[in-house]
Amino acid sequence: MERNQAVDGLQSLFLKANRDLSEVHSKLHKEFQQIYPDHANPMKLVARLKKIEEEMSSLKDQCTELLTAKQDLIDKARTLLVGNRTMLQRLQASTGGPTTSDEDDSAYLSFNQIIDEWAMQVKSSKEDEEEPGSNDINQLLFSAIVQSN
Template identity: 55%
Template sequence: MGSRGGHAVDDLQSFFARSNRDLSLIRHKLESEFRLAYPDNVNPLKLVSRIKRVEEELSSLREQSRELLSAKQDLMDRTRTTLVGNRGLLQRVQACAGITLNGDGDDSAIDHLVQIIDEWNAQVGLRGDNEKQSSVDEDVNQLLFSAKVQNI
């Protein structure tokens, strides 16, 4: 029985080796025919190879895009928090020193910051402060990903 099993395995190995040789010959023949029939930029084998490479790189690019968008959103959030906090501290210092405070309309830097944040929110599809969001605790980064990255 062991002899029959060993013979069957040898037959299978021989069959797969012949099949592999046959497929290699077919591949080489197709490559040479395509090389003769098509210029390099329209060779079907090269086009398929390029498409496969692009598909492989696409997932990596999606992940990199997610990371960049997340970092940008985090930067926007931290910038807004820091600047608003610093502005509050500055107003308190001014009040303690008896210096006249500038109104919101007079502060062009704050107006510019608000404009930049509004433009960013418009780009990523976030709603403005006037519109109530259904979930206040919703992760802004997840909202950003679903709005932009998944549409790529």
């Protein structure tokens, strides 16, 4: 099979370009190792940053799910505990026994303090928003907090 002279010229040009690029790669690699100690190659750092940016979206979704689950737990606990406490007070009143007031019940006060702290965190996050009217998850969760009777 007879080879065309133009194809041979093109092949040798590609081989030379490959050798030149390999030499440039080797020199850059050595230079980066000297300039950036401890394997702090800028190209590798850029690749890591891109990977972190990609993972941020997933992390944001997971945080949203976590905040939603936390708020759901708070709402259910508050509803259940306040309901049970109210029924207990009614039961105590119907039996003629002494009823425990809100101020005398340290567990109830502590529970309300924790709920209020969570509400303040959510509220402060809402106030820190830069864009008014944004659909911030903390704002949505804050509006879903069940108020005690």
